[in-house]
Amino acid sequence: MTETPAGRRATRRGLGIVALGLLGLAGVYVLALRYTPMERFQGLPQKIFYVHVPAAWSAMLAFSLVGIASALYLWLRDPRLDLFAESAAEVGLIFSMVMLTTGPLWGRPVWNTWWTWDARLTFTLILFFLFLGYRALRGALQDPGERARFSAVVGILGLVLVPFVHLTVYLFRTLHPQPIVLKPSSPSLPGEMLRTLLVSVGVYTVLLLGFVMTRYGLGAQARLEGGEDAR
């Protein structure tokens, strides 16, 4: 079996999963807007929660995958791990863009400000810039081995930052709310809201899987055909 059909197969399957994920996203919109009660104090802007929190979850998951694949690459030197890390980093940046645009849209009506330099927001922005740097680094290095090695180190640094971003709300005084699901005690959210959130997290995770698979397949095809990458 040659690598081109495998890359094409991954691309095709990935696109199928993305299509399912986009349908699911439409379902989440209906569920959030039609079948989930409005929060008592914030009103409609609270419904941004159902697109913002899953975006943050997906971005952090993608960046964690970059770090894990990078560490494995430095150990095993398998170029597929480097390609996977590159794909997950790009997808993580996409979800970060959703997180960093929907956050201020929620903050403005609730905190009365678009942005504040508190620890959670600032470290999330630093993580975003770190992975923009990761992409820039990959674009600047010509030698594939050197590119994979150097970017793996940056990917691991990103992985180190992910749990720290999660813990900022405990370590510092911040405006950002503390976790309501990913915490030692049980989720502090009414049942219908929790249901919609979990459905949305599931849909975003399906999208993440589809995006990474498609991007990986495109990268595999590009590498085999002589191009350096699928950007």
Add this chain to the structure above:
Amino acid sequence: MPADPNANAGYMIAAYIVTAVILGGYALALWRKAKGAGRR
């Protein structure tokens, strides 16, 4: 409940549109790249 439950609805609408544009746009970009790669 706020005095007007629909107050600030524009922020929510904007957030939902931005999300759909970013995720849908990226999906479209990947689909176009895949189409181009399939032709080669």
